[in-house]
Amino acid sequence: MLGFLIALCAFALAATAAATQPLAQAGERVADVLRRLGQAHGLPILFSSRIVDNTMRVHRTTDAMTAEAVLTQVLSEQGLVCNWIGRDCVVVSIEPSEGLRVGADSAPPSAPATPPVRLPGLEVLPGSYPLVAGSGTYLDRDEITAVPHFSDDVYRMLRSLPGVAAADFSAPLHVRGGRTDELLVLLDGMELRRPYHLPNLQNPLTVLDPNLIGSIDFHSASWPARFGGRSSAVMDIESLQPEGAASRALGISGFNAFANLGWADTQQRRSLLTGVRPGYLNLALDFAEPEAAIDATYFDTYSVYRQAVGEDHQLSAHLLHAENDVRIEGEDRRDASDARTRSSALWLRWTGDYNNGWNSSVQASHEADRLRREAIEVDLDGRSGQADEARRLRSWQLKGWVRREDGRGSWEFGADARDERTRFDYRSVDARFRPFAEPTLPPLIRNIDLSSSQRRTSLWVEREQQIGQRWAARASLRHEDLQEPGQLPQLDLMPAASLGLQLSERASLGMSLGWHWQGQRSDEISVQDGQQGPFEPEIARHLALSYRYAYGPWSWRAELFDKRYQDPRSYFENLLSPYELLPENQGDRVRVEPERAFARGLELGVSKTLAEGRIYASYVFTRARERIDSAWFARSWEQPHALHIGLDHALFENWRFGLSLLARSGWAYTQPRVEGLDASGRPQLAFGPRNSARYSPYVNVSARLARLYRLQESTLEVYFEVLNLLNRDNPCCIERILVQVNADGNAELREESRQGLPLLPSLGLTWRF
Secondary structure, three states: OHHHHHHHHHHHHHHHOOOOOOOOOOOOEHHHHHHHHHHHHOOOEEOOOOOOOOOOEOOOOOOOOOHHHHHHHHHHHOOEEEEEEOOEEEEEEEEOOOEEEOOOOOOOOOOOOOOOOOOHHHHHOOOEEEEEOOOOOOEEHHHHHHOOOHHHOHHHHHHHOOOEEOOOOOOOOEEOOOOHHHEEEEEOOEEOOOOEEOHHHOOOEEOOOHHHEEEEEEEOOOOOOOOOOOOOEEEEEEEOOOOOOOEEEEEEOOOEEEEEEEEEEOOOOEEEEEEEEEEEOHHHHHHHOOOOEEEEEEEEEEEEEEEEEOOOEEEEEEEEEEEEEEEEEOOOOOOEEEEEEEEEEEEEEEEEEOOOOEEEEEEEEEEEEEEEEEEEEEOOOOOEEEEEEEEEEEEEEEEEEEEEEOOOEEEEEEEEEEEEEEEEEEEEEEOOEOOOOOOOOOOEEEEEEEEEEEEEEEEEEEEEEEEOOOEEEEEEEEEEEEEOOOOOOEEEEEEEEEEEEEOOOOEEEEEEEEEEEEOOOHHHOOHHHOOOOOOOOEEEEEEEEEEEEEEOOEEEEEEEEEEEEEOOOOEEEEOOOOOOOOHHHEOOEEEEOOOEEEEEEEEEEEEEEEOOEEEEEEEEEEEEEEEEOOEEEEOOOOOOEEEEEEEEEOOOOOEEEEEEEEEEOOOEEOOEEEEEEOOOOOEEEEEOOOOOEEOOOEEEEEEEEEEEEEEOOEEEEEEEEEEOOOOOOOEEEEEEEEEEEOOOOOEEEEEEEEEOOOOEEEEEEEEEO
16 A cells, blocks of 8 residues: 555656646637536536537637636636526527527526535546546536447446456446446436346346436545445436437448437427437447347337426426347357346436525335346266246336535535335256256256345435535445344445545545445345345445546546445356356355455546547556455456557548557466376366466456548538457356376366457447437
8 A cells, every 4th residue: 555655746746847838728619618617627517529529629728717717717718608507507509589598418497596506626536537528527418429439338438447357248337346236227226227239148247328428426435424335336317308300310330320309498498318329239249249149139228308397396207117038059069048027117216406505306216127047058078957947027216315405515404215016036046057066966957936025225424525725525324224024124324425625726635435335135145046135234435535637738647446235245246257148057156255355445547638639548457356265366257457548539520530559467366276086087176276276367458440521500520439459369268178187197187268259340320300
């Protein structure tokens, strides 16, 4: 940790030593200035690319003024104004014939009677990454779109963030050394339990169409108290709010197609946003798995209707539905798997924003999820295993909060109650494949009928406070109450505190300390591994320190984090490869029971705004360890070193080029070994020390080229991208183990690795009209 502090101090001194430069220079893009003001100075600015487009330039260089004065000048030059809604500045254009025109990413304007309360220090807290829209964004919509990523998937967009790690084939994210289930995902206030498509193919995609997203707030260290139940990070997604007349979009690529509609009635103050997206991954899977016959299709749709009620309230209704169908047949047609999932979520949200400083939100929701899986697998020795699984979930939730803003800050009080029930029907014959299982052992037969129900209640109180002109603080206390039938309630109190300091017009410092609770939900029980009930809740303590500095077109960022787990949860994993039809039947399947765990690291980031684009880079050093039987081991997803470089550049008029380089350490794995021969001459295999070996380093270079055609009253974008442009082999796991006995009686073991995604081209187009 001392080395981390020294590195952070050196980084801060080097950045602060830079010469003073105006906050806005003549010729700069207005959008870039707004983002810099938000990122380095904590101004919560929201704007739409339709209001502030990339052709707008600053007219004159500013003198040494405050960030607020620079904001006013830059906007006024373009005929724009800052319309304050609560604590947020919404950039709007005043047109005498139409009045205020609100951007697509903002809320309907209202004029508060009291001055808005703004706590700029809280905008620069550790682990805070606003995305897609508004100023202060780490990556805006254009930059995210320009960076190539598989199937335009939301989760794969986030791999550009420091501290985020993921496998090539899978969408779920490890954030700062945590498991993938430690990320809380919300869409318009609704927690998404399983936001993935094709679960029996390792969840390669998510159910969220990026064309429907208005903004994303990503938190990996400090987050508001209303977000609870997960212990590593929060991804808060808000959908687009349509403006004006109807807008439509149609698109198609090698992986999916989509159709979206946005419509708003300004007179009746109502709007509708809806989208459907059928998907087909057969092309990509043919590249990745040429030996297997895979038929994978999916479908998702999301709709939201918003209606203003009176002057102060809004009612919105939301529906999210997703379907998956996957049929897999092995190379010799002896192995087969058939899986189907259906999930739906319906919720209503009532919000109020009053001129006296009060605002509130109440949400009621219902969620249903069904899974059906049948699989059979036969190994080379003729041993067969099979499984038949059905899971049904029903969940109801009611949550709400009230917030009171005063002259120096705000109070928030909230409650969340949910009731969920999951029914499992699981049948399997477990033959224990691979040579690690004793062949003479009889098959293990599982016949599990399990009904699990939970009731969880959460209460929280939070205070945000401005301290002088440069300090801002947030403190909260969250109460968790988990009840299961026949068991005593489990009560936990989770405190958290954050502090933001504006060191100067260009530099800021953030600190946070908090405890975050996570219980295992009823639908997360691993019945296929024989688990009959949820594991005990775990608690993670987060400590983080951040420093940011902006100098003209440059922006620097450094963060230290230390996360320690109290009573870490047990989990199941395959030591060699999770990519099996029946992963629970493999001989390398183990239950990991850590006694303690931690993750700590250093994140460095730098970006520069170019005349026609942006370049950014980040380096992350991470240690993620767990103690098992009094010995410390690397966690399987530990990523000691990671370097990411991204480029978004407008080559010519209407042409855009994106380039991405990701280089990281290979993940840790447990190496198999030969321990000798038995009496019949059969090799005796075992595993060495846990995660003592590593795969070779991972390197992926991808590129994307897009051309925008401006048609009469519509636009057509055509893009071509190539993933893994160098066609580099990036091993992810062990697919086969070959053992050869020499003439002298010695056995030699050879591993054959499974590679990540190969060179994968994709062509697509989007028509907006």
